[in-house]
Amino acid sequence: MNVRPAAVRGATTDELIAGYSMGSCCATISAGTRAAVTADAGKAFNADETILGRPGKEFYASLFDRSVGEAEVIHLGINQIRHANENIDYPIEIGALGKYLHRNGIKTATVGNSDMPNQPHREAVLIAADPNGIVDFGNVGSDILARDPNYPYGIRSNISKLTMQAMSAIKKAGLIVVDIGDTSRAAEYATKCTEKQQYTIIEQSIRNADQIIGSIISALDLRKDRILLISTHPSQRSIDRCDFLPPVVAAGAGIKHGLLTSGSTRSKGIITNCDISAGITDYFNIKQPLSFVGRPIAITDGSIDDLIAISSSISTQTKRQPIMRGIAFFIIFFSIIVSVYVLWRRNAGLAVMSWIALIPSTLLLAVILAPIIASPPPIQQYVILISVLTITLIAICWLITKSPGASFALICFWTTVIMLLDLARGGVLTRETVLSYSPVDGARYYGIGNELMGSLIGSAMITIGFIASALAGAKRLRIWVAALLLTIVVLAIGLPSKGANAGGAMSAAVASIIGFALWRGRRITKAYAVAAVLAVPIAFGLIALADQLRSGGFQSHIGRAIGLTASGGIGELFIIMARKLEMNIILTQNSLWSRLLFILAASSYVLLRINRLEVINRLRKSPDVTIGIIAAGVGAIAAVLLNDSGVVAGAIALIYVWTALLLTALAVPRETLDA
Numbered sequence: 125m126n127v128r129p130a131a132v133r134g135a136t137t138d139e140l141i142a143g144y145s146m147g148s149c150c151a152t153i154s155a156g157t158r159a160a161v162t163a164d165a166g167k168a169f170n171a172d173e174t175i176l177g178r179p180g181k182e183f184y185a186s187l188f189d190r191s192v193g194e195a196e197v198i199h200l201g202i203n204q205i206r207h208a209n210e211n212i213d214y215p216i217e218i219g220a221l222g223k224y225l226h227r228n229g230i231k232t233a234t235v236g237n238s239d240m241p242n243q244p245h246r247e248a249v250l251i252a253a254d255p256n257g258i259v260d261f262g263n264v265g266s267d268i269l270a271r272d273p274n275y276p277y278g279i280r281s282n283i284s285k286l287t288m289q290a291m292s293a294i295k296k297a298g299l300i301v302v303d304i305g306d307t308s309r310a311a312e313y314a315t316k317c318t319e320k321q322q323y324t325i326i327e328q329s330i331r332n333a334d335q336i337i338g339s340i341i342s343a344l345d346l347r348k349d350r351i352l353l354i355s356t357h358p359s360q361r362s363i364d365r366c367d368f369l370p371p372v373v374a375a376g377a378g379i380k381h382g383l384l385t386s387g388s389t390r391s392k393g394i395i396t397n398c399d400i401s402a403g404i405t406d407y408f409n410i411k412q413p414l415s416f417v418g419r420p421i422a423i424t425d426g427s428i429d430d431l432i433a434i435s436s437s438i439s440t441q442t443k444r445q446p447i448m449r450g451i452a453f454f455i456i457f458f459s460i461i462v463s464v465y466v467l468w469r470r471n472a473g474l475a476v477m478s479w480i481a482l483i484p485s486t487l488l489l490a491v492i493l494a495p496i497i498a499s500p501p502p503i504q505q506y507v508i509l510i511s512v513l514t515i516t517l518i519a520i521c522w523l524i525t526k527s528p529g530a531s532f533a534l535i536c537f538w539t540t541v542i543m544l545l546d547l548a549r550g551g552v553l554t555r556e557t558v559l560s561y562s563p564v565d566g567a568r569y570y571g572i573g574n575e576l577m578g579s580l581i582g583s584a585m586i587t588i589g590f591i592a593s594a595l596a597g598a599k600r601l602r603i604w605v606a607a608l609l610l611t612i613v614v615l616a617i618g619l620p621s622k623g624a625n626a627g628g629a630m631s632a633a634v635a636s637i638i639g640f641a642l643w644r645g646r647r648i649t650k651a652y653a654v655a656a657v658l659a660v661p662i663a664f665g666l667i668a669l670a671d672q673l674r675s676g677g678f679q680s681h682i683g684r685a686i687g688l689t690a691s692g693g694i695g696e697l698f699i700i701m702a703r704k705l706e707m708n709i710i711l712t713q714n715s716l717w718s719r720l721l722f723i724l725a726a727s728s729y730v731l732l733r734i735n736r737l738e739v740i741n742r743l744r745k746s747p748d749v750t751i752g753i754i755a756a757g758v759g760a761i762a763a764v765l766l767n768d769s770g771v772v773a774g775a776i777a778l779i780y781v782w783t784a785l786l787l788t789a790l791a792v793p794r795e796t797l798d799a
Contacts, residue, residue: 144363146238146308149356149397150250151205155216156401156416160208161247164201168234168249168257170265171198188256197234197264199249199257206255215415221401222254225299228410233261233293236268236286236303240277240312247356248303261296263289269305276313276325281305283332287339294343299404302340304333311359322361341375350376350407352400369394369438374421378407383426387419391555392426393434444558446503448575451491452716452775455484456723459782463727466789478528481786482518482535484779488559488579489539490514495556506558529787533590536780539583540613543576547616574769577617577628578776581759584613585635586780589752592643596748606643610636627767633662634762639755643748721764721775724782728757731785742788753784 147165152158171192173180184198185191192198206218217223222232232252238245246264253259268289270282281304293300310329314322337353344351355370362370372395374384383392386399398418405412406420462481490513497509517538521531546553551572554560559575572580588609595602614636618629637655743750756777764774 144357144368145247146245146356147247147250150247151218152397153400154221154250154253155209155218156220156398156413156418157214157216158398158417159205159216159218160212162201162204162208164204165247165250166238166243166245167201168197168199168244168246168253168259168264170263171196173265175200184257190256192258195258195260197249197253197259197262199246199253199259202250202253202255202257205250217255217413217415218250219253219255219257220413220415221404222252222259224405224410224413225252225408226254226258228408230298230408231260231296233297233300234259234264234303235262235289235293235300236281236305237264237266238303238305238308239266239269239279240309241279245308246303248301252299252301261293262300264303275306275328276309279309281332281336283335287336290336290340291343294340298408302336304329304336306332307355311361315360344376346376348377350374350379352403354400367435369435372400380423382423383431384421385424386421388417391434392424393431394438395421444560447506447558449716450503450507451487452720455487455779456716456720458484459720459723459727462786463730466731466786478787478790479518479522479531481783481790482521482528482532483514485532485535485539485583485783486517486521487514488776488779489535489542490517491559492539492542492553492557492576492579494558495553529791532783532787533587536583536587536590539579540587543572543580543583544612544616547572572617572625572628574625574628574763574767574773575776577625577631577767578760578763578773580613580617581628581632581635581763581773582756582777582780584609584632585639585756585759586749586752586784588613588639589749589755592751593746593748602748603644607640610640625767627770628763628773630766631759631762631770631773634766635755635759638758639751642751642754715771717772717775721771721778724775724778728778728782728785731782731789742791749784753781756784757781 145161145165147161148159151161151165169175169180171180171184175183180198181192184200187200187203202218209216209218225232232254234246234249234252236248238247249259249264252262268282268286269279271278272280286302286305290300290302306329307326310325314326317325341351351374353371353373355372358368358370362368372384384395385392386395386402388396388399388402396418398416399421400418402412402416402418403421405416412420462477465477487510490510493513494506494510497513517535518531521534525531525534542553554572554576557576559579560573588606591609592602592606595605610632614629614632617625617632634657641655743753760774760777760781763777764770767773
């Protein structure tokens with residue numbers, strides 16, 4: 125078969141029913157964007173069924189004030205699901221996929237169910253239903269089941285009847301959704317069984333599924349038809365193993381050997397639920413609705429072994445949050461201890477403390493480089509890895525420079541160059557480092573992400589400061605080099621094909637305007653302040669233009685934001701801004717990174733106040749480097765203001781500012797402080 129599996133994320137972060145669920149997945153595919161569900165997600169029936177003592181058609185008419193017409197399947201819970209999503213602050217329409225299929229003359233069908241005793245589980249109907257809960261053909265009734273004491277809950281799908289109904293639907297509909305049923309019941313029932321029995325019931329459900337799927341495929345012409353096999357959500361057993369991305373298999377028209385991918389994820393072997401919606405509309409040559417956030421599925425080279433390696437890497441990436449919290453906590457503790465030491469230090473420890481001060485910025489570089497050595501191992505081993513790598517990098521800097529200040533310049537330079545080169549070649553390290561995002565946490569391609577964006581802004585501005593200082597004797601060359609490097613940083617962060625971080629590009633643009641003005645020897649007048657403010661919409665506009673020039677399948681979330689604003693008016697833009705502000709408020713209240721941001725800001729202020737004149741005089745001896753520090757600080761502030769999760773980016777950018785000020789303060793002689 126012309127099939128290779130890939131992973132599809134169960135988008136369940138906003139569901140009203142806690143945890144991963146079939147309903148949330150099906151509603152998400154139905155809407156083309158993340159959707160919440162209620163307990164009504166499974167309440168679908170054949171139109172001729174009797175429901176609570178009433179004919180299904182009559183029951184439907186009482187809820188929708190309209191007739192079912194010739195529809196064979198109806199979803200009676202879709203109104204409640206729509207109401208549950210009314211307060212979500214982005215465009216969403218439950219049943220959008222079915223609506224646009226019907227609008228283009230394409231019939232829909234649903235066959236099978238995942239019913240359990242006295243519990244209808246017919247969530248799959250949501251995929252094909254339009255906003256009125258209508259599916260043209262199919263059979264989801266209880267008569268498609270058979271009693272069998274050897275199966276979970278004593279029931280199983282009637283293979284012959286389900287297959288026959290699916291064959292009938294294939295002749296009449298364009299989109300046919302088949303719920304195997306047995307696999308869902310087995311996954312639910314397995315949690316109650318012994319380990320041996322778990323394997324037994326799962327194996328028999330897979331055998332049944334294989335028989336049904338084989339019969340369906342035999343009825344298709346894969347030169348023009350397409351089949352998708354979707355595991356809607358991870359089972360509890362998979363969740364316990366940190367395996368959150370269940371499989372999807374594709375075959376047929378437009379599908380060749382390889383791994384699935386999409387413009388949403390830009391990751392080999394990974395697509396989102398929303399990409400399934402986009403893939404269906406693309407297959408039928410239907411223009412994708414603006415409310416759809418996914419991108420059509422595509423094929424990239426790869427093998428089963430590659431997919432296993434990707435799955436393993438993702439499973440370890442899910443553990444990034446404890447590591448990230450650990451890094452934040454360590455730097456908080458470290459900065460407090462070092463700041464207190466600087467206030468009461470003694471001459472004997474100055475040289476050693478200057479080298480110790482390099483640890484936070486070097487730690488960030490070590491985390492970026494760690495994937496080159498190994499994919500994220502267990503947490504204890506990872507801590508050892510980055511600790512050894514941090515110490516090794518500082519030792520290398522000592523061997524090369526013998527100076528803490530020069531070593532800091534080298535650390536910033538390495539960080540900047542490595543990140544820029546990585547983005548230029550597709551962002552391998554950007555995706556693999558724990559400073560990145562996990563595909564489980566983020567349902568789309570986030571590019572450079574806020575953590576790495578903060579690191580690049582902070583390290584790059586200070587690196588450019590050191591380069592400008594080295595070129596102090598060639599003033600014109602110095603300015604041109606600074607302008608070129610600043611432009612490269614902004615483009616690397618913002619271009620949709622590279623960093624794809626509009627907020628980061630705007631933050632870098634503001635920092636660049638201020639830095640460039642100061643490197644030119646200008647004072648920050650009102651004109652430059654206005655230019656810095658205007659840099660925000662200009663940077664966003666240029667990035668949006670670049671995104672619009674890309675084909676629809678590869679446009680980023682930036683292009684979607686522009687499309688929503690164009691169709692829905694300026695109000696859509698304010699909704700997006702409000703959502704980002706809300707995220708920052710939440711992080712400010714609950715995140716360790718907000719504590720780190722405030723502690724680093726307070727510590728930086730204290731460092732500047734310690735014998736203020738001497739610290740400032742030392743900074744004045746290296747004016748270009750000082751400008752780099754100022755630009756990094758401006759970038760940190762802009763990152764907080766212009767990004768959701770900007771608190772994280774601002775805190776990381778401020779690490780470089782704090783380190784520079786700390787090294788300067790440590791260089792002030794003790795006698796001066798005592799005078």
